[in-house]
Amino acid sequence: MSPPAAEQPGGHLRERPRRHGAFGLTLDVDALIQIPGLGAAEASGDADPPTRIELDPQELARRWEQARAGWRRLGALGASEHPYLTVDFAERAGYLLWAEGCGRVLISADGRQLLCDPVRDRADWTTILWAQALPFAATLRGLEVLHAAGVVTGAGAVLLAGEPGAGKSSLAAALVRRGAGLLGDDALALQQRAGELVAHPSAGLLHLRPAEEARLSTSERSALGAPTELQGKWRYTRAVAGPAPLAALLLLERSAREPVLERLDAVDPFDLLASTFNLSIRTPERLRRQLDVVTALAAGGHVYRLRVQPGTDATRLAALVDEQLRVASA
Amino acid sequence: MDKPSDQELLAARVRLPQHIVHRGFVAETVVLNLRTGKYHGLNPTAGRMLEALEQAPSVGSVVPELASEYGLEQAQIERDLIELCAGLLERGLIEIVDEPAGG
Numbered sequence: 001m002s003p004p005a006a007e008q009p010g011g012h013l014r015e016r017p018r019r020h021g022a023f024g025l026t027l028d029v030d031a032l033i034q035i036p037g038l039g040a041a042e043a044s045g046d047a048d049p050p051t052r053i054e055l056d057p058q059e060l061a062r063r064w065e066q067a068r069a070g071w072r073r074l075g076a077l078g079a080s081e082h083p084y085l086t087v088d089f090a091e092r093a094g095y096l097l098w099a100e101g102c103g104r105v106l107i108s109a110d111g112r113q114l115l116c117d118p119v120r121d122r123a124d125w126t127t128i129l130w131a132q133a134l135p136f137a138a139t140l141r142g143l144e145v146l147h148a149a150g151v152v153t154g155a156g157a158v159l160l161a162g163e164p165g166a167g168k169s170s171l172a173a174a175l176v177r178r179g180a181g182l183l184g185d186d187a188l189a190l191q192q193r194a195g196e197l198v199a200h201p202s203a204g205l206l207h208l209r210p211a212e213e214a215r216l217s218t219s220e221r222s223a224l225g226a227p228t229e230l231q232g233k234w235r236y237t238r239a240v241a242g243p244a245p246l247a248a249l250l251l252l253e254r255s256a257r258e259p260v261l262e263r264l265d266a267v268d269p270f271d272l273l274a275s276t277f278n279l280s281i282r283t284p285e286r287l288r289r290q291l292d293v294v295t296a297l298a299a300g301g302h303v304y305r306l307r308v309q310p311g312t313d314a315t316r317l318a319a320l321v322d323e324q325l326r327v328a329s330a
Numbered sequence: 331m332d333k334p335s336d337q338e339l340l341a342a343r344v345r346l347p348q349h350i351v352h353r354g355f356v357a358e359t360v361v362l363n364l365r366t367g368k369y370h371g372l373n374p375t376a377g378r379m380l381e382a383l384e385q386a387p388s389v390g391s392v393v394p395e396l397a398s399e400y401g402l403e404q405a406q407i408e409r410d411l412i413e414l415c416a417g418l419l420e421r422g423l424i425e426i427v428d429e430p431a432g433g
Binding site for chain 1: 351353355356357358360362364365367369371
């Protein structure tokens with residue numbers, strides 16, 4: 001049930017937040033914020049309060065200004081003089097994320113509140129939410145987020161990890177065209193629950209590189225979802241699948257050889273640690289949990305290496321993956 | 331604290347500090363310092379030695395068991411254990427629980 005509408009000064013009622021779910025979190029999203037592709041909240045019976053996402057630049061500025069003495073930069077992406085993403089931390093305020101073209105999000109230290117100060121007149125400013133701030137909040141709230149795409153097949157959740165450009169999104173899209181449910185195409189939350197690993201969906205968004213998108217037929221594109229063009233790239237929005245037990249984690253690797261899928265009996269734990277989405281949160285609790293998730297991944301027989309030749313047709317690769325995982329799980 | 335001699339090390343009991351955790355994998359043991367966030371990897375033999383040392387009354391007490399397990403001379407195992415423990419001590423991954431007996 002959504003929380004009640006709030007009374008604003010001047011007697012105006014603010015529309016009640018909308019309840020959604022992503023990254024294993026229950027989210028109460030300010031009605032003024034439209035985050036594409038969010039699914040329904042899970043009916044997990046989790047007693048934890050929802051994470052609130054609020055549009056409130058003034059409150060963000062006030063909190064950060066009050067708490068910023070002693071702030072420190074935890075990380076930045078991009079050129080050192082002109083980063084495109086920064087993560088700062090102040091003890092009494094939390095984590096301040098800034099992304100070029102999107103604006104700022106202040107995440108409370110417990111991950112339960114996100115205050116947003118978006119760039120004006122940019123409809124896609126919410127990218128900072130689904131691409132960075134929500135995975136960050138999920139990590140603060142006890143889930144382990146991997147830099148991976150993921151789908152749900154008959155066997156369960158199949159996660160696709162690997163370096164940028166390895167083909168994660170393309171393969172996820174091809175598996176979706178074969179009937180798999182989408183979990184997400186960039187970051188996914190894993191949770192240890194009752195002795196098994198469960199993968200939670202992120203946002204129902206598929207991003208394809210122009211070259212990959214150009215190879216698709218009209219019917220193949222329409223099978224992916226509703227298209228949106230953003231600065232020359234195509235994004236498809238579709239409903240996400242619900243959380244699912246982990247069936248396989250595929251580590252994609254570029255290779256000159258024909259595609260090969262092999263189950264790894266001896267998993268390099270550092271390959272799994274390198275698949276983490278979040279390098280900024282390094283509390284003892286988080287590091288221990290991350291190591292426990294990696295241990296469970298390695299011990300569960302779930303990890304495969306998928307060698308992929310550059311230029312391999314994703315449709316053909318998806319058929320190979322589907323078939324070989326079916327054989328492996330038989 | 332001065333570095334212990336080889337004999338002092340063999341006589342000592344060692345333990346992992348609370349902020350050090352380790353997990354075993356097929357091809358290595360990962361040791362993590364929760365305070366620094368730094369990871370260390372041990373090969374399977376070193377991982378097995380660490381496992382044996384955790385419960386042992388002294389470093390030297392595990393020598394016969396490991397020598398039998400690996401089919402090696404006890405003197406070789408002793409040297410390997412001393413080298414391993416010295417490295418782990420230097421990195422703060424283990425600590426000596428009791429001061430070794432004098433002499």
